[in-house]
Amino acid sequence: MLTLSQAINRALRHGLESDPKVLVMGQDVGRSGGVFRVTDGLQKDFGADRVVDTPLAEAGIVGTAIGLAMRGYRPVCEIQFDGFVYPAFNQITSQLAKLHARSGGRITVPVVVRIPVSGGIGAVEHHSESNEAYFAHTAGLRVMVAATPQDGHWMLRQAIESDDPVIFFEPKCRYWSKGEVAETADDPLVLPAEVARTVRPGTDVTLLTWGSMVETCLAAAAAADGEGRSLEVVDLRSLSPIDTDALVAAVARTGRAVVVHEAPTFGGLGSEVAAMLSERCFTSLESPVLRVGGFNVPYPAARLEGHYRPDLDRVLDAVDRVLAW
Amino acid sequence: MLTLSQAINRALRHGLESDPKVLVMGQDVGRSGGVFRVTDGLQKDFGADRVVDTPLAEAGIVGTAIGLAMRGYRPVCEIQFDGFVYPAFNQITSQLAKLHARSGGRITVPVVVRIPVSGGIGAVEHHSESNEAYFAHTAGLRVMVAATPQDGHWMLRQAIESDDPVIFFEPKCRYWSKGEVAETADDPLVLPAEVARTVRPGTDVTLLTWGSMVETCLAAAAAADGEGRSLEVVDLRSLSPIDTDALVAAVARTGRAVVVHEAPTFGGLGSEVAAMLSERCFTSLESPVLRVGGFNVPYPAARLEGHYRPDLDRVLDAVDRVLAW
Amino acid sequence: METFQLVSPEGVLADDPAAADVDGDLCRGLYRDMVLARRLDAEAYSLQRQGELGLWLQSWGQEAAQVGSIRAIRDTDWVFPSYRDHAAAMCRGIGPEELLAQWRGVRQSGWDPARHRFHLYTLVLAAQLPHAVGYAMGVQRDGADEVVMTYFGDGSSSEGEANEAFNWAVTMAAPVLFFCQNNGWAISTPTSAQYGAPLHRRAAGFGLATQLVDGNDVLAVRAATARAAAAVRAGEGPALIEAVTYRMAGHSTSDDPTRYRSGAELDHWATLDPLERLRRLLDDRGWATPGFVEELETEATELAAEVRRVCRAMPDPDADAMFAHTLAVETRSQAAERAGYAAYTASFVD
């Protein structure tokens, strides 16, 4: 049993150990081990040339990582909090995402950008955002989110091994939660990065979710169970690409779907999921696909986040509505 | 009859004339009159203090506009091309969009960010992007797009008068197209900024679109007419908020909808429209809501844009599919 | 460039024309500002430890830099702070409730910026710098006799936006005074890993008038700021002050500074404490009259009590507050969302 944070740390350690081209870079990742201790001990063991404390400049972090990748390195960058990735947005969208295409495939930029994401830890402003929609809509990036230590470890290893740029989200409210982590890559529990995972089977309604909301959906499913309702929970894991066939198959079975994420629903990635399901499951849907998410407001002050973030009750309320349809 | 570019120019001129606090600022907006001549003649008439040629720094443009707005000014910024707004993304998302909320309503930031957008002019890379989804998903911004000279003029005037920050998109392939512009604000053709406009009535299928694609949809509707199919075309105009009630009413009438935009459909704003319609028109829809848009690839080289951008045929193909359902 | 200093660590006042206006009243006032700020800071720290605040970033050690600078400008001048500038905020009349609200998590900002001519704290590093420059462009256009001062840290100076702001200010000759509190660290990153040339030198390269000042010497900071502000006010163009100081506490209450910096360094800076330094001068000159010392102690104790009281008294906000100010004019869909959530929560109440 490892925490998510430890599982990620081990994936980074594995990367650094197995490939001399892997680098870890970011603000405070070295001596201090990162504000969430995710990079703890790495600089001590691999040196300051491979675990690099950078100046305080996000565009610089991603921009120099791109240059390093062109030189054959495989940098894993850390952005300290979700709300601080925007200074790097230009490097990510116009450079990182496009270089492979712009160069006609001649350049690969195997850069991973790790971002602690979402709320639930009572943080101050800019420290609780769920901004996956911006990146998923950006062609040329892979976007992954690890809801469990298992994925924190193995999906990050896959991200590091990928020749494509990967935005790797880590729900910070889950950093301290423990879970099993497979020992070897051929363990059947280790899934390919692009595959959605049914974390709980069910027959009445399919909950489609990711990141910080997987646990919430599992709790909702457990509660519904007591009321004789069988909820299926699917963790998307990969947000770009989305494993659409798996989602369609799941929803075709239950005929009812609720998409749950923490970002505002308006224009959020849930709208892609709902639109896609509404189209592809048109004949099998017995009720509209509902979306449960943040409201269309800036992430609020910490003492309001309980209202902002979807919780068990709001998920069950949507379940009630699709079932009552 | 004015071109879109002239109509916008007159709206800026009106703002500068009627309110001494209105400023126009950006790269090359002054002496040269802007790369699309949208600000032509303004510096000559209003001086370099009010029509400000700025240094080449987009974060600086939006960031100083915010400061000016806090001082009581109403800056209208120009970003030279869609692909160059990303260096300002941090100022837009973490500052411009949030200051009103963060300050508990004490600060207003009446800043307009004008962005020439979308393709169709054979431009080189980064000059043809349709990035409205990023901004529409950002709570705290209003997002508008002017498909006609009428809206270029009147909606921009409304944007300048708004106390909220507005991202104002101008489809550059329409800059030179002419149209009527109402003389006075009380002309019934002048709609409130938040309202969708039915630009062509129809009974079989509703096309929901905006910006550069309005003309394409009108052409598709005209062609379909010849085949005895009656297509309704709705121009959303406001992308945040979306005039959902009007859209729902339209689609409830026809029972069939196709959303058409130029951005990649994956995670694009069309998915919000489709998801919302699929939910709210669940019982009246006779076929799935289809989306026609760019592919999930970086905007391609100019000679490929004819393949990338939705055209009359691709729109009609989708219309065929919803009708054949 | 030599570091400008007026009071030695031993509390000896230099024989410098810049010290000409130094007297007992002035020093007592500055000392009081610093003592009260430190008390509030310490109290907030322990409130965080008791779970009453979500987070706190201490100003401990940086009182002279903040008090000296803000006391040197006029009340009509505008300030764009960073997030650790509690001493400066207090000098502008911002009270404990207003200061703590954000860190308790009941609001995202505590005070009315216009009333105090003191902008909200900005947590996105360096984002306030272009705002200050833009505000100063407005001052310029208004022909107003005002200076705009903005605080930021050594680490923040690496952000692109900081450098855009430096360049912009010089190009526009905007009346802005950049004030860097170089406290040696950006969380765990020392300035040696932040930049290769001192910030004041970089700033000069941009064309800013620059001064390097001992940030733990409140009189030097005050004199340097007054000088710089006067030049900015006179239309001589923007300026930058680098005040060398030290963050005595961790970066925040979530940070453990022993992971990355030595006790010896801390001990060294403890000997340079800005309050003690001024106290030595006060004592030497006989300016610290017993009445003053006692009253100040009483005032600080009362402040501490008030801090605890107002902090604990802050109620959790209403859900509705979350919807209230997204836009100046609420949209129909937002009103619907707000009403929908109100109806939903009401459904739980029997």
Next chain:
Amino acid sequence: METFQLVSPEGVLADDPAAADVDGDLCRGLYRDMVLARRLDAEAYSLQRQGELGLWLQSWGQEAAQVGSIRAIRDTDWVFPSYRDHAAAMCRGIGPEELLAQWRGVRQSGWDPARHRFHLYTLVLAAQLPHAVGYAMGVQRDGADEVVMTYFGDGSSSEGEANEAFNWAVTMAAPVLFFCQNNGWAISTPTSAQYGAPLHRRAAGFGLATQLVDGNDVLAVRAATARAAAAVRAGEGPALIEAVTYRMAGHSTSDDPTRYRSGAELDHWATLDPLERLRRLLDDRGWATPGFVEELETEATELAAEVRRVCRAMPDPDADAMFAHTLAVETRSQAAERAGYAAYTASFVD
């Protein structure tokens, strides 16, 4: 700082140790590079006017800055260009088809960066600067004997990313040489509205070793670049060269420069033309032998013909090219999109 010059506008070579290796071969080589570059540029311009290219950004007037600098570094050194660096690109063996493809709109980039150690053009201003610094960090880690040079313009220096790159390079002591072609303008914005202090001064403030050089003097540029590159190579840290030159044409074929700059300015710079200056030296010294001049004219004429030929011969790309390289490993949904579009287009063919 004085502007470094080796050849006066009249073509007189200075008596300077930096000119010690100047001889006929060297000058003929540099002259040839510049003549061919100007010819390609002029030809591309007229192809744009004929509708064969979508856009063209002329290098006219900046040949000395580009040729002098790229000829001063080693072929094993890496270059991160901007978008107007056709003369430099040609020196790296990039051919007309490769150069024109992007501007014809048939591909987004023409050449293989690794083969020429010359990165793609970057159209997002200053975005290539952090890439160059990162690449140089890789060189550092590899212990390789290489220097990374990156080109950018005076206007681009205002972007935050440029300044982050300057600071980063110095902090990391990365082996990178920033080369600014200060051509006086960023589209319609003169340097006086771009910054308030000269770039070389700002760069020095960041801790970069800097040189100001006459960018229309190919020998001076070459000597300055060689000196700077040698220092960078020797591990003395990063450097910046500001080469003062002039953009003789409009910003691009879409731009009308008469709207914002005077004919007198253009006339002045015409007298400082880099090709004519070197030609005067060649003539003075008798280095421009008739054989050389004639052969060069033939070569240029042939190049022009080739430019026209390869440009017109470039076929429109296949729709499939649009899908080909979004990701290194195509996803299922992308494959489906690609196949769907192929089936769709096939449905139109009878």
